[in-house]
Structures are given as structure tokens and as C-alpha cells.
Amino acid sequence: MKKKPLKFSPEVRERAVRMVNECRGDHPSQWAAIESIAAKIGCIAQTLLSWVRQHERDAGQRDGLTTADMQRIKELEREVKELRRANEILKLASAFFAQAELDRRLKS
Template structure:
């Protein structure tokens, strides 16, 4: 699996989120601030909205998992998936060898 580089650097993300927080009062709503700043930064409004929501979760302003928690959840889900695959392989191997043992015992 190839790892793709994100189109926006962490510095750009942090700057855009900081701009939304700093200039929120100049707009009628946070979403209008996001629309305006997204156009200036050159990203989509949804992308910036996701960044802002995650920053709010990381700061404890919004309920939900923080960035570190999300990384840990993702790693644990990957580990569970790998362990399930390993268990399936072992289950099939066990069945194969059990059948081979039965075939060997009853051959005349």
C-alpha cells in the first residue's frame, strides 16, 4: 500500500484553523468565516471545516475523540483486523491438518 502525502502541510492547516478562530467575530457565523478563509487558503470549505472541528475536539470545546485518540483507535482497529486474519488462517490450517491426519489413518 502506498502512502500518499497530504496536499496541505501541517503548518498550512494550523494557520488556517488559527485564522478561523481569530477572525470568527468578524463574520455572522463560524461557517461564513470558514467559507471566506478556505477561499483564501485554497482548500475546500469542507476540508477546513473538518480541520476546525478536529481542533475544537483537541481543545476540549467539542465532544468526540481527540487526534491522539483517533490514531490509537485506528491502530487498534488495524491490529484487530490482522489478528482476525491470522486466526482465520490458523483455523483453516488446523482443519486441513486434521483432515490430512484422518485421511492418513484410514488409508488401507
């Protein structure tokens, strides 16, 4: 599966979240602040909301997986996949050599 390129760099995301937090007091709600900032940086408000929510999880202000946790899970899933593949290869090799040994004994 090909990953689509990020339209916004991590720096832009971080700055946008910071702007939302800084101008929160100037708006009647967090959502209003998000809509205002999203329009300024050229993204949809829902995208910026997801960045803000992830920042809150990373800062321990909201329940859920942090970015570091999600990265670790991805690494572990990749490792499990590789280990399962290696185990399958070892099973096939073991069966092959066991059969070869049986064939050798029967011929003697």
C-alpha cells in the same frame, strides 16, 4: 484502497485554523471568518470548517472523536483484521493436520 495525497499540509491546516480563531472577532460569525480564510488559502469553506471542528474536538471544546482516538481505532481495526486472518490460517492448518493424523491412523 489508495489514499489520495493531502492537498494541504498539516502545517497549513493548523495555520488556517489558528487564523480563523484569531480573526473570529472581526466577523459576525465563525462561518464568516471561515469563508474569509478559506478564500485566502485556496480551499472551500466546508473543508476549513471540518478542520476547525476537528481542532475543537482535539482541544476538548466539542464532543466527538479526537484525532488520537481516530488513529487508535484505525490501528485496532487493522490489528483485528490481521488477527482474524491469522486465526483463519490456524484453523485451516489445524484441520489439515487433524485430517492427516486421521489418515495416518487409518492406514496403520
